[in-house]
Amino acid sequence: MFIPKIYRSEDESLMKKIIDENGFALLISNKEKLFATHSVFLPNKNENGFFLETHISKANFQAKVLQDGDEVLCDFLGSNCYISSSWYNHKNVSTWNYEAVQVTGKIKIMTDDELYDHLTRMTFKYEKPQKCPFFVENMGENFVKNEMKGAFGIKIIPTEISIANKLSQNRNAEDKKRIIENLQEIGDAGSLQIAEKMLNLK
Amino acid sequence: MFIPKIYRSEDESLMKKIIDENGFALLISNKEKLFATHSVFLPNKNENGFFLETHISKANFQAKVLQDGDEVLCDFLGSNCYISSSWYNHKNVSTWNYEAVQVTGKIKIMTDDELYDHLTRMTFKYEKPQKCPFFVENMGENFVKNEMKGAFGIKIIPTEISIANKLSQNRNAEDKKRIIENLQEIGDAGSLQIAEKMLNLK
Numbered sequence: 001m002f003i004p005k006i007y008r009s010e011d012e013s014l015m016k017k018i019i020d021e022n023g024f025a026l027l028i029s030n031k032e033k034l035f036a037t038h039s040v041f042l043p044n045k046n047e048n049g050f051f052l053e054t055h056i057s058k059a060n061f062q063a064k065v066l067q068d069g070d071e072v073l074c075d076f077l078g079s080n081c082y083i084s085s086s087w088y089n090h091k092n093v094s095t096w097n098y099e100a101v102q103v104t105g106k107i108k109i110m111t112d113d114e115l116y117d118h119l120t121r122m123t124f125k126y127e128k129p130q131k132c133p134f135f136v137e138n139m140g141e142n143f144v145k146n147e148m149k150g151a152f153g154i155k156i157i158p159t160e161i162s163i164a165n166k167l168s169q170n171r172n173a174e175d176k177k178r179i180i181e182n183l184q185e186i187g188d189a190g191s192l193q194i195a196e197k198m199l200n201l202k
Numbered sequence: 203m204f205i206p207k208i209y210r211s212e213d214e215s216l217m218k219k220i221i222d223e224n225g226f227a228l229l230i231s232n233k234e235k236l237f238a239t240h241s242v243f244l245p246n247k248n249e250n251g252f253f254l255e256t257h258i259s260k261a262n263f264q265a266k267v268l269q270d271g272d273e274v275l276c277d278f279l280g281s282n283c284y285i286s287s288s289w290y291n292h293k294n295v296s297t298w299n300y301e302a303v304q305v306t307g308k309i310k311i312m313t314d315d316e317l318y319d320h321l322t323r324m325t326f327k328y329e330k331p332q333k334c335p336f337f338v339e340n341m342g343e344n345f346v347k348n349e350m351k352g353a354f355g356i357k358i359i360p361t362e363i364s365i366a367n368k369l370s371q372n373r374n375a376e377d378k379k380r381i382i383e384n385l386q387e388i389g390d391a392g393s394l395q396i397a398e399k400m401l402n403l404k
Contacts, residue, residue, distance in 0.1 A: 001237075001238060001239065001240075002239055002258070002259065002261065002262035002263055002264070004259075004261070024282055024284075024298050024300070026228065026238075026277060026279075028230055028236060028238060028275075029236075030232040030236055034230060034231075034232055034273065034274075034275045034306065035203075035275075036203065036228075036230060036275060036277050036304065037203065037204060038203075038279060038282075038298075038300060038302055038366075040298060056204070057204065057206075059204065059206070060204035061204055062204070071236065072236075073230075073236045073237075073238060075228060075238050077228075077240060077279075080226055080240075082226075082328050084328065084329060084332050084336070085336050086329060086332045086333070086334050086335055086336035091341060091342075091345060093341075093349055094325065094328060094329070094336075096226050096240075096242060098226070098240060100240055102238065104236065123296065126284050126286065126296060127286060127288060127296070130286050130288045131288070132288050133288055134286070134287050134288035134296075139293060139295075140293075143293060147295055164240070188391070189390070189391040
């Protein structure tokens with residue numbers, strides 16, 4: 001991902017937060033052809049460090065062609081919104097503020113045990129906030145193993161991680177204040193999130 | 203993009219709506235290496251039909267390697283949210299509902315006149331809703347032409363378009379009702395948008 005230096009982050013905790021909050025992301029590959037799948041990702045770590053996990057349908061083209069060691073690019077787009085140049089007190093061009101993480105890595109196909117464990121942790125993450133959570137433990141092993149027949153689980157071992165945190169760092173204090181005020185007034189989810197992140201930027 | 207038939211749409215107006223509402227999308231290429239840029243896209247049409255436009259920084263790797271005729275994949279993700287299996291009255295797995303468009307196409311680098319026109323229309327689209335819109339006409343030709351020196355404008359002529367419209371079409375009326383009620387109760391932007399789209403689904 002191209003990120004001008006002023007917007008580039010090396011903050012590992014920000015990287016994990018963006019991935020954690022935007023788990024429905026994009027799995028991109030170029031085995032045989034350019035192909036991208038919207039899929040739910042889970043961050044994980046082992047003795048070698050951070051890696052990603054996801055699963056897609058076995059009927060998906062990527063599940064048919066991807067093999068251990070193949071390269072993929074995973075794109076996580078977080079909060080983002082339009083920044084109007086009409087908010088500045090001088091002539092300029094409009095832009096878009098956003099946070100995003102891209103992980104390039106090599107895939108490793110999960111074993112059945114790893115896939116079971118992955119589904120257990122992924123279900124826990126998204127079911128815990130529900131009123132009546134329905135965990136993998138509630139489904140019974142036979143049911144889960146039957147569902148697993150249609151799933152292709154992969155781990156993605158990172159070779160390169162890029163973190164974009166574009167929050168008008170190139171603007172002076174007055175412009176930033178105007179941007180934040182305008183975003184708060186617009187009030188949609190993306191604008192409010194970016195306004196808050198701009199306020200909290202160290 | 204892999205889309206099971208039940209979630210696949212051929213609706214050109216839906217395709218244009220998703221692109222129009224989610225213009226901040228992803229430009230993916232594999233010239234020399236897998237690379238993806240978050241960029242703002244504008245739909246357009248000429249005598250040969252629909253095509254996309256976008257511009258990126260000339261400092262971006264893609265601007266340095268992409269040439270006329272090279273293939274790119276553009277991904278537009280629209281409304282999306284988690285669908286918990288705890289909302290059904292029977293055992294099942296959770297999923298994600300979403301709408302998305304992917305356009306595979308060949309690029310054509312814009313001439314200076316085309317880029318000027320593209321920036322004019324893009325600025326108009328995003329400035330029109332502002333309190334005090336600042337259009338390209340207000341910037342002056344010299345200013346715009348100077349800014350253009352840093353921009354790489356491309357048209358993407360589609361070779362394949364996929365439209366995903368995954369809205370629990372595989373569920374019965376009772377399940378759909380429960381899903382919509384739960385999404386409305388959760389009440390975040392993605393959940394409310396998906397609930398509304400499920401209600402309006404023909």
